[in-house]
């Protein structure tokens with residue numbers, strides 16, 4: 667685990683964007699795991715700026731988002747897919763066919779989650795996973811109680827997450843902790859004083875399901 671404390675959200679965005687850009691230039695068909703939330707918006711803006719100046723090329727990059735609200739159409743303004751379209755996909759040259767997303771409005775969530783795991787595997791696994799963190803230590807929507815070996819599945823959201831995210835949705839589909847841990851490299855961005863307590867627990871609290879993000883300490887390339 668490597669911990670970097672930076673002075674401003676702009677520096678976090680810049681630092682993370684350099685990691686993404688270097689990874690794409692090393693491997694143009696990078697498999698990139700993406701997150702939603704305020705902590706990553708700056709990163710996406712920075713990447714969009716770099717793309718406009720042709721400093722990064724997403725044309726061969728494959729993306730997999732962590733999660734989506736259950737029972738919700740991707741075209742809904744409240745979907746995480748809409749968040750990504752607005753804040754990232756519409757601003758860079760990623761191919762629509764290379765964007766992979768869980769369908770909240772699928773008929774059978776276990777088939778849908780199985781499909782997602784298979785797509786990740788068929789593309790060789792996630793090379794670089796971008797993460798935010800919930801105040802209760804969730805990653806993706808792996809709420810406290812999520813197991814280290816968990817894979818992509820339907821989950822119930824905690825009240826604190828629903829409150830923090832300002833959402834009325836009670837369920838979501840999310841990559842599992844195990845799915846996230848299988849990524850070759852992980853970069854987690856946590857912004858603001860509200861995250862300080864949980865970040866402290868991730869860094870030197872007990873590792874376990876009580877704080878799912880604490881499992882990341884066992885990853886060999888986690889920043």
Ligand code: GLP
Pocket residue numbers: 701702703704705706732733797798799800804805806807827831
């Ligand atoms: C949502 C996402 C998480 C993200 C979290 C943090 O709950 N499912 O993947 O880490 O938001 O959001 P923010 O950065 O807005 O605090």
